[in-house]
Structure formats: structure tokens, C-alpha cells
Amino acid sequence: LSAIQSKTTDDNNMGSFFVRKVLGAATVGLHLHKLMPILFHPTNAQWKRGHFRPILASSAAINLLITSFYAYYLEDFQVAGADAMPKLIMGLLTFEAAVMMFFLASQSVTTRGPAVLLPKGKSERSVVSRITARTVMLIGCGVMSLIAGRDLFFPGVVIPYIPRDDIYLEWTGAFLHSPPEGSVESAAHGIDAPFYVGDKFMSQLLGLTILCLGIYKCVSCILIQYGSDGSGLIKTRMFWKSSSLSGALIVAVFRLFANAAKSASLDLRWHLMTMAYEAFILGLFVFA
Amino acid sequence: MTTRRGKKSTKNNAVVKNDPAKLSHDVGKSSIVLAEHLPPLALVFTVLICSGVVWVLGLRDLLATGKPFLGSIDEAYLVSGSLMFIKWVCNCSLSHVSFPLLIFPCSTLQNRHNGLTTVMDGSQLKVD
Numbered sequence: 001l002s003a004i005q006s007k008t009t010d011d012n013n014m015g016s017f018f019v020r021k022v023l024g025a026a027t028v029g030l031h032l033h034k035l036m037p038i039l040f041h042p043t044n045a046q047w048k049r050g051h052f053r054p055i056l057a058s059s060a061a062i063n064l065l066i067t068s069f070y071a072y073y074l075e076d077f078q079v080a081g082a083d084a085m086p087k088l089i090m091g092l093l094t095f096e097a098a099v100m101m102f103f104l105a106s107q108s109v110t111t112r113g114p115a116v117l118l119p120k121g122k123s124e125r126s127v128v129s130r131i132t133a134r135t136v137m138l139i140g141c142g143v144m145s146l147i148a149g150r151d152l153f154f155p156g157v158v159i160p161y162i163p164r165d166d167i168y169l170e171w172t173g174a175f176l177h178s179p180p181e182g183s184v185e186s187a188a189h190g191i192d193a194p195f196y197v198g199d200k201f202m203s204q205l206l207g208l209t210i211l212c213l214g215i216y217k218c219v220s221c222i223l224i225q226y227g228s229d230g231s232g233l234i235k236t237r238m239f240w241k242s243s244s245l246s247g248a249l250i251v252a253v254f255r256l257f258a259n260a261a262k263s264a265s266l267d268l269r270w271h272l273m274t275m276a277y278e279a280f281i282l283g284l285f286v287f288a
Numbered sequence: 289m290t291t292r293r294g295k296k297s298t299k300n301n302a303v304v305k306n307d308p309a310k311l312s313h314d315v316g317k318s319s320i321v322l323a324e325h326l327p328p329l330a331l332v333f334t335v336l337i338c339s340g341v342v343w344v345l346g347l348r349d350l351l352a353t354g355k356p357f358l359g360s361i362d363e364a365y366l367v368s369g370s371l372m373f374i375k376w377v378c379n380c381s382l383s384h385v386s387f388p389l390l391i392f393p394c395s396t397l398q399n400r401h402n403g404l405t406t407v408m409d410g411s412q413l414k415v416d
Contacts, residue, residue: 003353020353027346031339038327038335047327077368085358085365089342096338103331198368253350 006259008171014260015171018253019202025253026209029246033216034059034096036245037238044234050110051234056100058219062212063097069208073201113229124228128236129285133221139278140217140243144210151207155200156180164266171264173199217243217282240286247279 004021008014037045037055045051070086077083118124127133143162150159156178158166169175177196179185220239226232251272258268326332348357356362 017353020349024346024349024351024353028343028350031343031346034335034339035343038332041325041327043325046325052327077365080364080368082361082364082368084361088361089345092338092341096334099331099334103328249350 004256004260007263008260013173014257015264016173016199016202018257018260019172019199019206021253021257022250023202023206023209025249026206026213026246029242029249030062030209030212030216032246033213033239033242036242042234042237045238046113048107048111049113049229049231050107051231051238053104053107053110054219054224054235055238056104058216060097060100060104062215063093063100065212066208067093067097069205076197076201112227113231115228116230118226118228118230122226124226126226127222128224128226128232129221132236132240132281132285135278135281136217136221139274140247141214141222143274145214148207148210148214152204152211153207155203155207156185163270167264167266171261171266172203174203177203213243213246237286240282244279244283244286247275247282251276251279 004017005012005014033055037052041052067090070090074083074086074090077086146159147162150157151174156169156174157180158169162168173196175185176189177193177200179189179193216239220236220243224232224235254268254272254275258272261268348355354366356366
């Protein structure tokens with residue numbers, strides 16, 4: 001962390017460093033969603049009542065998504081003689097997904113707990129918390145997923161509605177590895193773009209990881225229902241604990257790079273405020 | 289107390305003998321906790337090993353970016369993350385160049401642009 005400098009220059013390339021650091025924080029947060037519920041699950045969570053099914057199903061799907069992404073780039077890794085590590089990661093995630101799917105399939109019948117008195121205004125089909133659902137729809141599944149989806153599927157394409165998006169792309173090096181066709185950057189850096197395919201891989205992997213975090217948030221806040229036995233509350237808290245911690249971690253990394261980004265005319269204050277608000281709201285419903 | 293494998297624990301039996309009133313309560317509570325609350329051990333260990341390794345790799349990227357700790361395969365992965373352009377070099381049929389010579393331990397603007405000078409001449413590529 002001490003390598004983070006307060007000013008961006010051509011030599012220190014803080015934008016690419018930012019991508020790698022945020023990727024690390026997002027990866028830690030992503031896999032925390034699997035580790036925490038399994039190792040430190042809530043006391044009222046019960047395996048036989050299916051409280052772990054949403055986290056297992058979404059984790060298996062996310063593992064397969066990440067494996068597919070590595071498989072897409074595997075040829076590049078093989079040519080570079082660096083395919084051992086991606087194969088190890090793919091093997092681990094695929095095996096874990098297979099085990100999760102086996103336990104999901106083997107536990108076809110789950111028992112339901114005794115009915116509880118539902119809070120006022122709630123039915124068994126309601127979302128657990130409207131506040132978190134709205135917050136996550138706006139931030140985690142909204143703006144963050146929009147930018148992450150752009151980074152994954154359309155790297156280098158400027159979204160005109162987002163202020164200073166072109167500066168964000170320039171700072172993170174997207175114009176180097178994926179200059180938009182017909183643009184000034186394409187004329188200047190188009191011939192060099194294949195040199196930066198490694199940066200493109202990292203940027204796209206970051207986009208995918210943020211999208212996967214958005215999937216967890218979407219599942220927990222929108223797809224899980226309250227339930228007549230109040231099981232929705234138990235299921236969502238498994239997600240929210242990890243989501244709030246991962247959100248806080250990403251906010252911390254963004255804050256560390258705020259000065260470096262500011263020196264490149266990129267103001268991260270709005271990013272920090274929105275992500276910190278989401279992490280705060282999720283944490284409020286779990287830890288308060 | 290009923291353990292995960294269904295064996296009786298002698299420690300809690302002693303407690304139960306001293307206080308028979310707690311017998312049904314404790315045994316019932318423990319069996320619910322162990323048999324119904326906990327996820328299967330196979331799943332726990334699988335997640336611990338598989339996600340644990342990838343989690344540690346993520347932590348490495350966060351706290352010690354670029355420092356390999358799983359030996360040569362990790363180093364090759366990290367280097368390729370910065371300089372995975374060798375595919376492009378290979379496509380230019382540059383078979384006589386030793387690829388590791390193109391890989392530098394750290395990526396800078398200099399070794400990207402000056403260390404590897406490309407001269408496109410038809411399908412040939414020369415490395416300085």
C-alpha cells in the first residue's frame with residue numbers, strides 16, 4: 001500500500017496500479033461471500049431449512065462465470081507460458097462449483113420453520129428491506145454495474161452521461177488497450193494496443209468481479225423473499241455482512257487513490273460517497 | 289451431547305446426569321444445532337480450500353501487488369498480466385526470439401516502449 005503515490009505521472013502509472021489494487025479488494029470481497037457464511041454463519045441459520053441455498057446457488061454461478069472468463073483468455077496465457085496459474089484458479093473454482101451444485105441437488109427437500117408474525121406492511125413475498133433494495137438497485141446493481149459492464153464488454157467506450165468518464169478511461173489505461181475506433185486515441189495508440197492486452201485482461205477481470213458482487217447484492221436484496229417463517233432475513237444477512245465488508249474495502253482503496261486520481265483531473269469524491277453509502281446501509285442492517 | 293457423527297459425548301453426559309431436568313432440553317438443542325444448523329463438512333472444507341486459495345491471491349493483489357508467492361507459475365501469471373503481448377509477437381512468426389527475454393521483472397513505460405522496439409516489415413518483427 002505504501003507504493004501508492006499522491007500524484008500520477010507517466011512513470012508511476014497509478015491508473016493501472018489502481019485497477020490491480022481494486023481488483024484485489026474486489027476479489028477478496030467476492031470470495032468472502034462464500035467463506036464467511038460457511039465458516040462464520042449466523043447462529044439462527046439452519047442447513048436443513050435451506051438458508052444456505054441462495055448463497056450456494058449464486059456462488060456456483062459466479063464461479064462458472066469467472067472460470068469462463070479465464071477460459072476465454074487461456075490461449076493468450078498458453079502462448080505466454082503462463083497458463084499454470086489460470087488453470088489452477090479455474091480448477092479450484094470449477095471443483096467448488098461442482099461440489100456446491102451437488103449439495104444443492106442432494107438437498108431437494110427443505111423444511112420450513114414455524115410461521116412468525118410478519119412486520120407491518122410485509123407479506124411473505126416482500127423483499128426483506130426496501131431501503132437496501134432501493135440503495136442497491138441505484139448503486140451496486142445500477143451505476144457500478146453499468147460501469148463494470150462497460151469495462152467488461154465494451155472497454156474504452158465512453159459513456160457520455162457519466163461526468164469525466166473519458167478521464168477515468170484515460171487514467172486507467174483503457175484508451176491504450178482498447179482505443180475506440182475512429183477516435184484520436186485510436187490513431188495515436190492503435191498500433192500499440194496489442195502490447196497492452198495484459199492491462200485489458202486485468203481491467204475486464206475487474207469489471208467481471210464488480211458485476212459478480214452486483215449479482216450477490218441483487219440476489220440478496222431483490223430476489224430473496226421475506227418468507228412466512230422469516231427465513232429471508234437470515235438468508236440476506238449472510239450476504240449483507242460480506243457485501244458491507246467488501247464495499248468498505250473497495251471504498252478504502254478508492255480513498256487511498258483519491259489524491260493520485262485528483263492529480264489526473266479525476267474526482268473520486270462522488271464514487272466514494274455512493275459506494276460508502278451503500279456499504280453503510282448494508283452494514284447498518286446487519287450489525288446494528 | 290450428540291456429535292456430528294452421532295456419537296455420544298461423555299462430557300455432556302456427566303452434566304446431564306447431575307441435572308436430569310436439563311436432559312431433554314440440552315440433548316434436543318444440541319442435536320438441532322449439530323444436525324440441522326451446520327453445513328456438511330465436505331462442503332466446508334471444499335469452500336475453505338478452493339475459495340481460500342483464491343481469496344489469498346486476491347489479498348496478495350491488494351496488499352502486495354505484483355509479488356509472487358506461489359513460485360514460478362505465479363510469477364509467470366503476474367508478468368503475463370502486464371505483458372501478455374507475446375501472442376502478438378508469436379503471430380508475427382518470430383520463432384528465434386526467446387520469449388523470457390522479452391519479459392521484464394517490472395513493467396515501466398521504458399521497457400514497454402523502448403526496450404522492445406517493433407519494426408513491422410511485412411510479417412517480420414525485430415527485437416532490439
